[in-house]
Amino acid sequence: MAFWNKSKLEEVEEDSPSFVSSLSSFLGIIVLVFAFKSSILDANNIPSGSMIPTLKIGDFLFVNKMRYSLRIPFTEKEIYRIDDPRRGDIVTFIPPDDALNYGETREGIFSKRFVKRVIGMPGDTIRLTRKYMETSKGRILYAFIEYRPIGSDSFLDYAPEEVPQGKELADVDDIRASSGTLFRETKGEFQHLLLETSDDIRNAGARFNCDFSNGCLIPDGHYMVMGDNRDNSHDSRGWGFVPREDILGKALIIYFSINWKDHTCQFKDGLELSEKGPYEAEKWDAANILNYCQPNEIDSYGNSSSSEEFEPRMDWLKRTILYRIWRMDVRWDRIGRLLK
Incomplete structure (x- = not known):
């Protein structure tokens, strides 16, 4: 009996270090992944149309954060400057205070980052x-x-x-x-x-x-930055120039892209919309439009009124399951597109 207890005790003692070691390894991998994302290669998605047609709503892209500077992981503190942005580069940066809306911040885990094109040099x-x-x-x-x-x-x-x-x-x-x-x-x-x-x-x-x-x-x-969608870009024309130390990286490649049709779900064909415009392009009739659009996505003029920025998370999840997944298209031709 004593021998059995000793064996079990030895088994537990042998397993305990193994569990602790596995947990430590897992946590170490998580830290390394986030450190890599923070200072080397970041992943971003595009929620707005300010860079259309270069970047479209629903694009997912990698950003080279070591293109211009080496920074301390988990911070934006620059420790070594590798290069400077060039004319025409698509850059990510910390927006000036004047560019932020109420409640948005420059610092912290939920801080906002902008993507624009450099059109003016120092x-x-x-x-x-x-x-x-x-x-x-x-x-x-x-x-x-x-x-x-x-x-x-x-x-x-x-x-x-x-x-x-x-x-x-x-x-x-x-x-x-x-x-x-x-x-x-x-x-x-x-x-x-x-x-x-x-x-x-x-x-x-x-x-x-x-x-x-x-x-x-x-x-x-x-640097002066502007969006490629010239009439719908919140950029240097309104809030000024971007300091070099606030430029974080260079957009590298689109690795995935989804057209959720959040703002165009009422139109039958995107190509017709682009050729004829919103007043002449054919829309879904009243009997079929609810198969493609949630009522809150359409206002009285037939325009999209969807806004994920202020939408409760549960409402967004419900809308995604009932509508967005079924109407979305994957933009296969954009995957792997190098950005310049």
């Missing part, structure tokens, strides 16, 4: 003008950007030109953006697409002293 003099341009969809106001680098006597521009729309806007979950006009701009050695619509509300509510119409000097160590 020392540039930036001039923004609104020019009417004749396009295939009519006459629109275009946010024409000119910049004068340090040492230059003349202003340069990014040579915008309209490009065929194709299917690029057929799967954007944004009613106004889906009927916009596509342009191509050249920055450095590469080109990228951007979007313009007929509305022009870009400079409303500017809260810093900058005369963009005559030329505004970007201070040393600061």
Whole structure:
């Protein structure tokens, strides 16, 4: 009997260190994963349309957080600067206080991060003008950007030109953006697409002293950023320039993409919406629309009124199970797309 108890005791003693060791290893792996995410390669999702068509609502992307700086894990404290952003880079950054809404913070685990494109470098003099341009969809106001680098006597521009729309806007979950006009701009050695619509509300509510119409000097160590969706981007035109130390990483690659159709669920066909616009594109009739849209997603004008930002978590979960999963599309052609 004593021998049996001794054997059991030895068995327990042998198992206990094994359990503790396994738990410690598991916790160590968790810490390493979050440290990797915090300082090397971060994963982000895109909740808004400010970077359409480059980044669409529902895109999931990896961000290279070591592209510009080496930072202490679990903090944003920079310990070594590797490189600086270049003209045209898509960057993630800590937004200035003036860019945040009530209740949002710059610091902490739930702090907000922005994704925009660098369009102005330190020392540039930036001039923004609104020019009417004749396009295939009519006459629109275009946010024409000119910049004068340090040492230059003349202003340069990014040579915008309209490009065929194709299917690029057929799967954007944004009613106004889906009927916009596509342009191509050249920055450095590469080109990228951007979007313009007929509305022009870009400079409303500017809260810093900058005369963009005559030329505004970007201070040393600061960058001007804008969204590729020029008429629906909360960016430097409204709240100022981004300090270099607040730039966290460079967008690298889209690893997954879902079109949830939260804002366009009432339309039968996304391509038709992009070609004809919201007033002419065919919508689901009253007998069928509730198969695709929750009533709260449609207002009296037939526009989407869904807002996940203020939606209770249980309501979001119910809406996802009953509606979003069944109407979503995976954007297979976007998976693996390198960002530039």
